[in-house]
Amino acid sequence: xxxxxxxxxxxxxxxxxxxxxxxxxxxxxxxxxxxxxxxxxxxxxxxxxxxxxxxxxxxxxxxxxxxxxxxxxxxxxxxxxxxxxxxxxxxxxxxxxxxxxxxxxxxxxxxxxxxxxxxxxxxxxxxxxxxxxxxxxxxxxxxxxxxxxxxxxxxxxxxxxxxxxxxxxxxxxxxxxxxxxxxxxxxxxxxxxxxxxxxxxxxxxxxxxxxxxxxxxxxxxxxxxxxxxxxxxxxxxxxxxxxxxxxxxxxxxxxxxxxxxxxxxxxxxxxxxxxxxxxxxxxxxxxxxxxxxxxxxxxxxxxxxxxxxxxxxxxxxxxxx
Numbered sequence: 001x002x003x004x005x006x007x008x009x010x011x012x013x014x015x016x017x018x019x020x021x022x023x024x025x026x027x028x029x030x031x032x033x034x035x036x037x038x039x040x041x042x043x044x045x046x047x048x049x050x051x052x053x054x055x056x057x058x059x060x061x062x063x064x065x066x067x068x069x070x071x072x073x074x075x076x077x078x079x080x081x082x083x084x085x086x087x088x089x090x091x092x093x094x095x096x097x098x099x100x101x102x103x104x105x106x107x108x109x110x111x112x113x114x115x116x117x118x119x120x121x122x123x124x125x126x127x128x129x130x131x132x133x134x135x136x137x138x139x140x141x142x143x144x145x146x147x148x149x150x151x152x153x154x155x156x157x158x159x160x161x162x163x164x165x166x167x168x169x170x171x172x173x174x175x176x177x178x179x180x181x182x183x184x185x186x187x188x189x190x191x192x193x194x195x196x197x198x199x200x201x202x203x204x205x206x207x208x209x210x211x212x213x214x215x216x217x218x219x220x221x222x223x224x225x226x227x228x229x230x231x232x233x234x235x236x237x238x239x240x241x242x243x244x245x246x247x248x249x250x251x252x253x254x255x256x257x258x259x260x261x262x263x264x265x266x267x268x269x270x271x272x273x274x275x276x277x278x279x280x281x282x283x284x285x286x287x288x289x290x291x292x293x294x295x296x297x298x299x300x301x302x303x304x305x306x307x308x309x310x311x312x313x314x315x316x317x318x319x320x321x
C-alpha cells in the first residue's frame with residue numbers, strides 16, 4: 001500500500017510517517033520545503049512537492065497512491081489563509097482523490113466539534129467532514145482532543161523556567177493523548193474494514209484540567225509553579241475587539257480556539273471499541289503521568305550534565321590561570 005501523508009512535518013504527521021514506514025508502507029509526503037522535510041527522506045519517505053495554497057500542485061502528487069492521511073491544518077501564525085487551506089484545498093484534495101481512485105481518505109477533526117461551530121477552524125473541519133461523507137471515497141474521520149506534546153511549552157517549560165503559567169478561570173477536562181499512540185491507531189486501522197466510513201474518537205486514558213496538569217508537573221519536577229489566571233470575560237472581550245481589524249484577525253482566531261478549551265464540559269467518550277477491534281489494551285496507550293516523568297527525567301539529566309560541564313570549565317580556568 002502506498003500512502004500520501006499531508007502535513008507530514010507537523011506534530012502528528014511526522015509520527016504517522018515514522019509508524020507507516022516501520023510497518024512497511026511506501027510513504028509519500030506532500031511538502032512545500034524539501035530542506036525542512038529532509039529528515040523524512042532520511043527516514044525513507046519520498047518527498048513530493050505540493051502546496052495546499054496552490055491547488056494545481058495537488059493532483060500530480062496522487063499518482064499511484066492507495067490512501068491519503070491528511071494531518072494538515074493552518075499554522076497558528078497563518079490564520080489569514082485558513083479558508084484557503086482548511087476548506088478550498090481540502091475540497092480539491094478530496095475531488096482529486098476520487099478521480100485518482102484513491103481507496104481510503106483519513107482525516108483528523110476535533111472532539112465534540114459540533115459544540116463549537118462558531119469557531120471558524122472548527123466550522124471548516126465540519127464542512128470537510130460533510131464533504132467526505134457525501135463523496136464516493138472511503139473515509140475515516142478521527143476526532144482528537146489534544147496532544148501531550150502541546151502541554152510541554154504550555155505547562156512544563158514555564159514551570160522549569162520559573163515563569164507564569166497562564167490559565168483561564170474556567171477549564172475543561174481534556175483527555176490528552178500522545179501523538180505516537182494516535183499514529184499507531186491510525187496506521188493499524190488502514191487494513192481494517194470496520195473503520196471505513198466511520199467517525200471515531202481517539203482520546204487519552206483520562207481527562208485532565210489545567211490545574212491538574214500543573215500539579216502533576218510540580219510533583220514530577222519537584223518545582224513550584226506560578227499560576228496566572230485570566231478571567232473568561234476578559235478573553236471574550238479581547239477576542240471581540242481584535243475581530244474588528246484585519247491585522248489582528250490572527251489574534252482573534254487563536255483566542256476563539258482557546259475559548260474551546262476554557263469552557264466547563266465533561267467528556268464521556270470511550271475508545272474501548274476501537275482498541276478491541278485493533279486488538280490493543282488500555283495498557284498500550286501511554287499515560288500523561290509516564291510521559292511527563294520521562295520528559296522531566298531527560299531534562300533534569302541534561303541540566304545536570306550542563307552544570308557538570310560548566311563546573312569543570314570553571315575549575316580548568318582556575319588551574320590554567
